[in-house]
Amino acid sequence: MKRTASASIVIRRRTLGMLGNILGVAGVVVGVIGLIWTGAPGNTVIATFAFGIGGILLWAVATPQEFTGFFSGRQVRFGTMAIVSTILLIGIVALVYLQLLRAAWTFDATQATRYTLSPETERVLSRLSSPMRIIGFYSSRALTTREIDDQFFRLYETATNGLISREYIDPDEQPAIARRYGVQYDGQVFLANVRDDGTVDLATLARVPRGDAQERDITEAIARQMIAGRLTIYFDIGLGERGPLDTTQEGISAVFAGVQESGINARTLDLAQIAAQGGDIPPDASAVLFVRPLRDLTESEIQTVARYLDAGGALLLLTDVLFSEQPFLSESGAFNQFLLENYGIGALDAVVVDPGLSAQTPLDVISAYVFAESDIAARLDPAVSPTLFSVARAVDVKLSETPSNIATGRVIFTTDQAYGETNLTLLGETNTFQYDEGVDLPGPLTTVAWSTNVQTGAKLVLIGDGDFVANGRIVTTDGAVTVPGNGILFTDSVVWLTELSEEIDFQPQLYGQALPLIFVSQQQMDLIAFITIIFMPTAVLLIGIGVWMRRSRR
Amino acid sequence: MTDAMIEVTRLTKRFGDRIAVDHISFSAKPGEVVGLLGPNGAGKTTTMRVLTGFLPPSEGGAKIAGHDVVTDSLNARRNVGYLPERVPVYPDMTVREYVLFWARLRGRRDARARADAVIAQVNLSERRDTLIRNLSKGMRQRLGFAQALAHDPPVLILDEPTIGIDPRQVIEVRDTVRELGRTKTVLFSTHILSEADHVCDRVVILHQGRIVAQGKPSDLKRKLRPDATLEEVFLSIIGTERGAGK
Amino acid sequence: MTSWIVFRREIAQFLTTPFAYVIGAAVLLLTGILFNRDLNISFSTKPADPALVPSILSFAMVFFAPLLTMRMFAEERREGTMELLLTAPVRELSIVLGKFLGAWAYFTLLLLFTGIYQIILVNITAPDLGHALSAYIGIWLYGGATLTVGMVFSALTENQIVAAFLGMVALMLLWLADQAGQLFSNIDVAIIFRTMSLQGHFSTSFASGLMRAEDVAFFAGIIAVMLFITAQILESQRWHG
Missing domain, CATH: 3.40.30.10 (Glutaredoxin)
Known part of the structure; x- marks a missing residue:
């Protein structure tokens, strides 16, 4: 009984000693790696070292004869050396691995260079x-x-x-x-x-x-x-516009959120209130957006806007034909006259009818021509991403005789068959329209135009549709994008106005374009199956049997 | 004694608590055939395994051709040809491939020529392209010799080379050993005393891990009585050992 | 040099015994079936996956590697040749290295055979050959690592079946460690396990066409450590006779 008891203690001590040995060496090795890795003896490194020394002490205390045997006995020394050298090798491998992990040397082997950053x-x-x-x-x-x-x-x-x-x-x-x-x-x-x-x-x-x-x-x-925080755009809410947080079908909460998501600060301002107090549009406004205002601007409001523009401001004007008194940008109104005189663009009191290219009715105008040389229209390929305006307003662009320092241009253009219905009363009450020679405006008509003062840096984009980016127009209820062109027009207008484009000057790279699909005939398929499933394994097997037969006869 | 080809000094080998070989010392000169005698479990195989570098000694040491088997193990091993008790073979190799492999592995540059020479020496030339699996037991034993001689070592260690083969082949093996003993140092173990008597220049008698006697077979016999056989010598020694032990 | 001699015997052993051919045929049959299945699925719908066969092999090696290595030391011990190897003037590491290189060369040969699939793909479509090459280099290293794991167990036990079984269990664990994230809610623990896994250095890098220095270091490190451990095991067995 006594013998077995003492034997079991010996085994326990030996196990303990072995454990101490392994832990001790491991601790010291990990400590060294940690030291090299971090470059300075941090707390963890010291702790590991302490742990390692503790382990070695445990080894010495638990199995003293083995510990001394390490320095004299061959077998113990061999065993210990085996453990130590193995742990050391693991340590070296781990260190090399970690260094390479840190160095991050990679080689992109794919044809499409999927793991290489593009020049953009x-x-x-x-x-x-x-x-x-x-x-x-x-x-x-x-x-x-x-x-x-x-x-x-x-x-x-x-x-x-x-x-x-x-x-x-x-x-x-x-x-x-x-x-x-x-x-x-x-x-x-x-x-x-x-x-x-x-x-x-x-x-x-x-x-x-x-x-x-x-x-x-x-x-x-x-x-x-990189440009976030530096750019702020303001949505006006002082002229009867729907608030940017309006999530109904007619609201514009989707684009408002989109602007925010793109890193641009989006805020609201009340032009009427600012003008009434004789104040100014905040100087940090990279652009001010008027999304379908209901009433026209007063004289003091025009002055406020004029001061902002003179300081190099930017305006995005979304206007509809409104069948009310003093609507926004009334053709003869003071603000429209101001724009035409100073910036060479303005709205017309005419609804675009385009029998040449439209959706359900000729009033649902689809972009027929796009002036791709303008930054705004660069991504608006009519074949791929057309825009759709439901009841569009014609806009006027002075292409010559523009005021000094002003450059203007069209963005979207109708077909030749289009005309501008000027009898708004009839259209509004009976929803009828027809081309009246000499009264209505002959096509083609512009629906989107831009203007810039090259000296002050002021920029304007005038879009003849107030609700083309309303929530109901750009996404369906289940979140799918319906008319991609509308979103692009809005985004790229903002990008141009805020000069964001000069910050992000890269083209989206095309991925996954490269590899062709597999096309094979059924015969080819059968042949491949025969070669790979039957011929190859059988051939290998036969060679094996052949070699073995030949040899075993010896 | 520096010219000794085998020199064993206070060699001890323990397996756990069991002592297999207990402080034995002996040596063998060039051209000497030394017999290692003793009953099964006396420590013969263990001693040989230490000498061939297969087992590390627990204490003491041994030198082969002046090379320590622990500190200069590779050089010691280069000078030993070893035939274990059961001939180790690769059954799927041919005779020639097998001998060639060992000749190459033990560093012979002219391995091909040497292999053919050794195969001829053990009379296996006709079977040189035969698979080892198809060889008879006696042929395998000869192949074992060929393997041990493949690198032409100055020291040969043969562990019970006569065990389990028929009497005619036993005589053949004894002749071979004697023949080899002319040019090489041979350490040859057996538990058959008459065999040692026939073959060996000197015998070392092991019992329970210790050397109980060593010397020329004739001297050992003379000590007891002139016409004694080695069996009688051995029994008398073991008898006194037992008596002394008790 | 001595490794080279052991290597030559080892590769000759592979090429002259039917066992290796049976394994080779089985691997080719498996990859062949899966290759055809994938071809039928992706037909006219998606480009060919250049890493398909290497990815299949990455799982197959969990079972095939221990089968290839199980006899390596067990057989030498059974025939007694181990005693001769260990008394030859050769270091254990040289023996282990030679045996490993033999098995690895056999595996390389097998990989070359599976190149037939790439040849077929080149003829019927335009596969991303760079991607395929990356996957092949990856599986080559991966296969080497699995072989060394199998070797450790072959050195550890006398019994071939036990060696193969333990090797498979170990490789299975190393393979599954990739999925550690599903098992451990702590992400740091999961990362450590994934870093230890074979898949973690193959499936998201080599097999996706990205060669990373640290993955090469991982497989090379596994090979070095396992070979070293195998040599240590052989040496330690001297002490027990």
Whole structure:
């Protein structure tokens, strides 16, 4: 009994000693790696060292004869050396691995160079001067997604020498942070500026959309982030417009949110109130948007706008034909006259009827021609992304005899068959229209026009439809985009007005275009199946049997 | 004693608590055939395994052609040809491939010529392209010799080479050993005393891990009585050991 | 040099015994069936996946690698040749390295055979060959790593079946570690497990056409560490006779 008891203690001590040995060496090795890795003896490194020394002490105390045997006995020394050298090798491998992980040397083997930043992205990144951070929220379930995404984020970090950094947060572990960021789904990615103290500036937080073209999404988000905060656009609400937060079919909450999402500050202003108090449009306004105002501007309001424009302001005017007294931009009204005199563009009291190209009725005007040389229309290919205006207003552009320093141009144009119905009363009451020679305006007609003062930098875009970006027009109830051109027209107008385009000067890259599909005949398919499933394995098997038979006869 | 080809000094080998070989010392000169005698479990195989570098000694040491088996193991191994008790073979190789492999592995540059020479030496030339799986037991034993000689080592260690083969082949093996003993140092283990008597210049008698006697077979016999056989010598030694032990 | 001699014997062993051909035929049959299935699915709907066969092999190796390595040391021990190997003037590491290179060369040969699928694809469509090459380099290293894991278990046990079984279990765990995220709610733990997994250094990099230095280092490191451990196991067995 005594013997077995003492034997079991010996075994226990030996196990303990062995454990101490392994832990001790591992601790010291990890400590060394940690030291090399961090470059300075931090708390963790010291703790690991202490742990390692503790382990070695445990080894010495638990099995003293083995410990001394290490210095004299062959077998113990061999055993210990085997463990030590193995751990050491693992340590070296781990160190090399971590160094290479940090160096992030990669080689993109794909034909479509899927893992290489495009020149456009590199141009954007070359202008980056302040630190930014990509913050990804991934739970452990989205780990593979995170790995894939990380390969992209890493490219940005490498390309900017760390100016763009990466941070990953597990929304399950830190729900409070996830809530603060407004995380909506696992794997969501955000972008934000980094303050001098290294913390994320939550005020500059922007969501990165998750689409098929990851590089484009990230680069666009970075480009926007670079100008974010510097650009502010104001939606006027003082002339009877619907508020930007109106989520009904007629509201414009969708584009308002879209502007915000793109990194531009979006606010509201009340022109009537500012004019009444003799104030000015805020000087930080990169652009002021008048989305379907109901009444025309008063003299003092015009003065306010004029001062803003003289200071290089930008206006986006969305106007409808209104069947009321003193409607916005009435052809003979003071504001319209002001625009025509000073900027060479103005609205006409005529509804566009285009029998040549329209949707359900000739009043649903589809963009027939686009002046692609203007920045606004660059992406508005009528064949791919036409615009649709329901009851459009014709606009007037002075292409010659413009005021000094003013440049003007058309953006969207109707067909030759179009005409401008001027009998608004009849149209409004009976919904009838027809071309009256000499009375109605002959086509083709302009529906969107721009103007700029090259000296002051003032810019205007006049769009002859007030509700083309209303919630009901650009998206259906289930969120699908209906008329892509309308959204592009709005966005690119804002981009042009705010000079955002000079910040984001890159074309979205085309991905997944490259590889052709497989087309084979049934005979070919059968042949392939025969070769791969029957011929190849059988051939290998036969060779094997042949070789074996020949040899075994010896 | 520096010219000894095999030099064993206070060699001890423990397996856990069991002592297999207990502080044994002996040596063998060039051209000497030394028999390692003893009953099963006396420590013969263990001693040989230490000498061939297969097992590391627990204490003490051994030198082969002046190379320590622990500190200069690779050089020691280069000078030993080893035939374990059961001839180790690759059944799917031919005789020639097999001998060639060992000749190459042990560093012979002229491996092809050497392999053919060795195969001829053990009378397997006609079967050189036969698969080993198709060889008879006696042929395999000869192949074992060929393998041990493949690199032409100065020291040969043969572990019970006569076990399990028919008497005619036993004589053949004994002749071979004697023949080899002319040019090489041979350490040869057996538990059959008459065999050692026939073949060996000197014998080392092991019992329970210790050397109980060593010397020329004739001297050992003379000590007891002139016409004694080695069996009688052995039994008398073990007998006194037992008596002394108790 | 001595590794080269062991390597030559090992590769000759693969090429002269029917076992290796049976394994090869089985691998080709498996990849062939899955290749045809994928061809039928993607026919006229999507481009060919250049990493298809390497990805199949990445799973298949969980089972095939231990089958290839199980006899490596167990057989030497059974025939007693291990004793001769260990008394030859050769280091354990050289023996282990030679045996590994033999098995790896056999695996490389097998990979070259699967190149037939790429040839077929080139003839019927225009696959992304760069992507395919990356996946092949990846599976080549991956296969090497799985072989060394199998070797450790072959050195560890006398029994071939046990060696193969333990090797499969170990590789299965290394393979599944990729899915650690589904198992551990703590992402840092999950990342550590995924970093340890074989898939974690293949499926999202090599197999997607991206070669990363750290993945090469991972597989090379696994190979180095496992070979070293195998050599240590062989050496430690000397002490027990």
